[in-house]
Amino acid sequence: MIRPETLGDHAAIHEVNRLAFGEEGEARLIAALRDGGYVRVSLVAEEAGRVVGHILFSDLSIVTPQGVVEALSLAPLAVVPDCQRQGIGSALVREGLRACTEAGHRIVLVVGHPEFYPRFDFTAQSAERLLSPYAGPAFMALELAPGALEGVEGEVRYPPPFGDL
Ligand SMILES: CC(C)(COP(=O)(O)OP(=O)(O)OC[C@H]1O[C@@H](n2cnc3c(N)ncnc32)[C@H](O)[C@@H]1OP(=O)(O)O)[C@@H](O)C(=O)NCCC(=O)NCCS
Secondary structure, three states: OEEEOOHHHHHHHHHHHHHHHOOOHHHHHHHHHHHHOOEEEEEEEEEOOEEEEEEEEEEEEEEEOOEEEEEEEEEEEEEOHHHOOOOHHHHHHHHHHHHHHHOOOOEEEEEOOOOOHHHHOOEOHHHOOEEOOOOOOOEEEEEOOOOOOOOOOEEEEOOHHHHHO
């Protein structure tokens, strides 16, 4: 079952991310993004009452000569090691993108496995005109609203908590 996070999930989300990444950095990032008010969509995957996966989307700005274009950052995505490769991560991405679209968001950027995200239509090509500290093949973009990235050329600004990761 995939559902929005509740207050009671915070500890479980911390643990899912700690186990998936083998360190606390991502779990701390999530807490800092929450504290800073940057979180837009946060979903958990629950199996038999246990939180086994989590996905977060937070605010991001693209600063262009024409003004600031608002976007979302997909990060982090985590599934506990004993539940990986069963489709849970993909289900979280699909549900997450649906929730972001429903909420009216238009652009999502991700830094992630280049073999994983293209299956959800993220491409490195569509992120080519965006200057980012994470630029490279792992840096990908997706338009939730067709044409949302057309003519958008500028610098990606992550909120401060990303600087501490
Ligand atoms: C990446 C992750 C979220 C995928 O979750 P999942 O539930 O295993 O994903 P799914 O079962 O839906 O899809 C599996 C696909 O994920 C991809 N994948 C999983 N781990 C991967 C890795 N370490 N490197 C590259 N691709 C990976 C594979 O392409 C795999 O496809 P395949 O089974 O056809 O080979 C999960 O493996 C995880 O939490 N990993 C550790 C943390 C992490 O790297 N997070 C992502 C940051 S971008």
